[in-house]
Amino acid sequence: MRSIKTQISSFLIATLFLGACGGGNDAKKENTEADKSATGAATITIKGSDTVLPLAQQEAEKFMAKNAGSAITVVGGGTGVGLSALQEGTTDIAMASRGLKTEEKLKLKGAKKDVKEALIAYDALSVVVHPSNKVSQLTREQLEGIFTGKITNWKEVGGADEKIVPYSRETSSGTYEFFREHVMDKKNYANGILMMPATGSIVQSVSQTNGAIGYIGLAYETKEVKALAVSYDQGKTFVAPSVEAAKNKTYPISRPLFFFYDATAEAKVKPFVDYVMSEEGQKTVQDIGYIPLSK
Amino acid sequence: MKRYFNNLGERVIEGLITLSGTVTSITVLLIVFFLFKEGLGVFSQTPVAEGSVIAVNKQNPVKELTASQVKEIFDQNITNWNQLGGANAPIKLFEVDDITDYYTEEQIGSNFEYLPQRLSELVAKDPTILAFFPEEYLAKDFAGRRIELDNISVGGFLGGKEWYPTIQPAVQLGVLPLILGTLWVSLGAILIALPLGLATSIYLAEIANPKVRNFLKPVIELLAGIPSVVYGFFGLVVIVPLIQDVFGLPVGETALAGSIILGIMALPTIISVSEDAMRTTPRAMKEASLALGANKWQTIYRVIIPYSISGISTAAILGIGRAIGETMAVLMVTGNASVIPHTFLEPVRTIPATIAAELGEAPQGGIHFQALFALGCILFLMTLAINMTVDLVSTKKKANR
Numbered sequence: 001m002r003s004i005k006t007q008i009s010s011f012l013i014a015t016l017f018l019g020a021c022g023g024g025n026d027a028k029k030e031n032t033e034a035d036k037s038a039t040g041a042a043t044i045t046i047k048g049s050d051t052v053l054p055l056a057q058q059e060a061e062k063f064m065a066k067n068a069g070s071a072i073t074v075v076g077g078g079t080g081v082g083l084s085a086l087q088e089g090t091t092d093i094a095m096a097s098r099g100l101k102t103e104e105k106l107k108l109k110g111a112k113k114d115v116k117e118a119l120i121a122y123d124a125l126s127v128v129v130h131p132s133n134k135v136s137q138l139t140r141e142q143l144e145g146i147f148t149g150k151i152t153n154w155k156e157v158g159g160a161d162e163k164i165v166p167y168s169r170e171t172s173s174g175t176y177e178f179f180r181e182h183v184m185d186k187k188n189y190a191n192g193i194l195m196m197p198a199t200g201s202i203v204q205s206v207s208q209t210n211g212a213i214g215y216i217g218l219a220y221e222t223k224e225v226k227a228l229a230v231s232y233d234q235g236k237t238f239v240a241p242s243v244e245a246a247k248n249k250t251y252p253i254s255r256p257l258f259f260f261y262d263a264t265a266e267a268k269v270k271p272f273v274d275y276v277m278s279e280e281g282q283k284t285v286q287d288i289g290y291i292p293l294s295k
Numbered sequence: 296m297k298r299y300f301n302n303l304g305e306r307v308i309e310g311l312i313t314l315s316g317t318v319t320s321i322t323v324l325l326i327v328f329f330l331f332k333e334g335l336g337v338f339s340q341t342p343v344a345e346g347s348v349i350a351v352n353k354q355n356p357v358k359e360l361t362a363s364q365v366k367e368i369f370d371q372n373i374t375n376w377n378q379l380g381g382a383n384a385p386i387k388l389f390e391v392d393d394i395t396d397y398y399t400e401e402q403i404g405s406n407f408e409y410l411p412q413r414l415s416e417l418v419a420k421d422p423t424i425l426a427f428f429p430e431e432y433l434a435k436d437f438a439g440r441r442i443e444l445d446n447i448s449v450g451g452f453l454g455g456k457e458w459y460p461t462i463q464p465a466v467q468l469g470v471l472p473l474i475l476g477t478l479w480v481s482l483g484a485i486l487i488a489l490p491l492g493l494a495t496s497i498y499l500a501e502i503a504n505p506k507v508r509n510f511l512k513p514v515i516e517l518l519a520g521i522p523s524v525v526y527g528f529f530g531l532v533v534i535v536p537l538i539q540d541v542f543g544l545p546v547g548e549t550a551l552a553g554s555i556i557l558g559i560m561a562l563p564t565i566i567s568v569s570e571d572a573m574r575t576t577p578r579a580m581k582e583a584s585l586a587l588g589a590n591k592w593q594t595i596y597r598v599i600i601p602y603s604i605s606g607i608s609t610a611a612i613l614g615i616g617r618a619i620g621e622t623m624a625v626l627m628v629t630g631n632a633s634v635i636p637h638t639f640l641e642p643v644r645t646i647p648a649t650i651a652a653e654l655g656e657a658p659q660g661g662i663h664f665q666a667l668f669a670l671g672c673i674l675f676l677m678t679l680a681i682n683m684t685v686d687l688v689s690t691k692k693k694a695n696r
Contacts, residue, residue: 101392
């Protein structure tokens with residue numbers, strides 16, 4: 001009995017010691033971290049577009065696994081949020097699913113910031129319909145008509161006599177804005193449009209509704225829905241969505257994804273940005289379902 | 296001494312209880328205050344985003360525009376000034392991003408220092424222009440005329456039929472479709488849940504034998520433990536296609552789908568509360584009724600239900616309360632189209648679904664943010680009104696007896 005007790009107490013003491021040592025190690029680590037950030041390598045904050053968020057998170061995890069001592073925090077919120085944080089200096093990198101608007105350039109100029117951009121990947125949207133739908137291609141003008149509510153029957157665009165049921169994402173989504181700007185020529189969605197909280201719900205609904213049409217990220221395409229070829233030149237050429245077509249820029253509904261950072265913080269963020277651009281980083285891009293930069 | 300100590304202990308406990316009561320009440324009041332403070336702020340704003348300007352040429356006879364006119368213009372549904380009471384000339388739209396089409400970067404200045412001047416020139420030059428740009432680039436001697444839109448009015452907010460909270464340059468906040476959508480879905484839910492729940496609770500309380508009852512009651516209560524997202528997913532995958540097939544609809548995401556899901560979600564509450572109320576009917580009353588020659592159904596209908604009516608009403612309110620405030624399941628199955636519903640077979644958008652879907656992107660303190668809080672106020676008032684009505688009904692019933 002006694003011996004067990006002594007064993008336990010010695011064990012406890014040992015743990016205490018170990019703990020203390022561990023604490024010491026931690027402290028050391030913190031020191032080196034502090035050193036590193038002083039020399040410009042360690043803690044990075046990334047903020048911005050929710051579209052880029054899953055990609056940036058994966059990249060950050062892999063980067064941290066390779067470079068012990070670096071710490072990267074990734075926060076979403078939307079492209080606009082990221083860019084205003086960059087302007088205020090509360091983030092090191094702003095993620096964006098579009099280029100800078102003139103207005104934002106103006107603001108950054110006003111804040112005396114020299115901002116550098118890094119193109120990290122492309123994202124493409126597919127327009128999808130129910131597999132039984134006869135229509136297999138649409139022009140941009142027809143898509144605009146459908147989503148603004150001016151075209152309401154499939155027979156107007158060469159399909160069966162069936163009501164068109166357009167599905168959209170919620171207003172909080174970057175995809176919603178992107179589709180509005182690039183496909184609908186900045187016009188507003190029709191009032192009676194169905195809004196779904198997630199891309200997955202759009203796939204589900206389109207796959208079980210005969211007259212449905214919706215838009216989803218290229219990565220979400222499944223066999224249950226049919227992707228349409230799209231024309232941006234009044235019907236002369238139609239291009240079906242695919243990674244290749246998005247890569248060589250023949251597919252029109254694609255957008256670049258950017259990192260923006262302050263030129264003065266370049267030394268600090270450069271290793272991470274370089275990693276994302278590297279072959280390994282670009283492989284992650286492909287794995288997540290975005291289109292890697294063509295080499 | 297000991298006695299004094301006891302008293303002290305009691306006092307302390309008493310004080311703590313009073314304190315916690317006060318703190319809770321104050322918290323509730325503060326939340327309501329905060330809700331209304333944010334929500335009512337929407338009525339002191341104009342629909343144009345803060346810090347933005349809509350301007351026209353000085354010679355333009357059009358002096359006023361409404362938010363819906365601005366939207367129609369930017370959607371290019373109104374393309375000529377004569378549709379707005381001006382000259383017969385096409386409307387030329389201008390946004391600040393277009394400045395590079397008119398001037399070279401040198402003319403604007405490398406730090407945009409000449410931009411206000413250029414904007415002013417541009418608006419002064421073209422009598423058909425409608426320009427939209429940030430207020431900070433409004434020149435001091437601006438040569439055009441600013442168009443101010445009216446503040447959002449209570450009537451326009453409650454009676455408006457178009458909900459476009461994020462559009463540029465002027466938002467449209469009409470919550471009528473959302474209010475009606477919420478009421479519509481909740482009404483459907485209660486129409487489904489109340490008869491079904493009442494029948495089940497009568498069966499459980501009076502007809503079922505104890506063995507069946509002991510099995511059924513936990514099973515029904517299990518329904519309450521299922522997360523609402525699961526109900527939503529079930530609805531989207533099972534009920535939505537079913538409704539589409541049965542009624543031959545182009546879309547399955549309808550108010551009816553929402554009502555069925557909410558009805559199922561409200562069932563456990565309605566059943567257990569009303570069953571408990573029925574079981575409190577005194578044995579003497581039931582036996583007196585039977586002794587007078589009433590059969591079992593007459594006893595249930597004339598004695599048990601009237602006796603437990605306040606409990607049944609409570610069950611109904613709790614059910615409606617759950618239906619009105621439920622967010623996730625409804626968000627997934629009702630299609631969320633902001634149109635005024637005419638039948639149960641149309642998509643609707645409810646208030647909670649709108650708040651849940653949009654609050655995340657609404658910049659704090661902005662007009663969209665405040666509009667969502669105003670929606671919260673409306674939801675609060677709706678539940679308050681329901682609670683008060685039922686309170687009134689049940690006290691009246693008691694007074695009659």
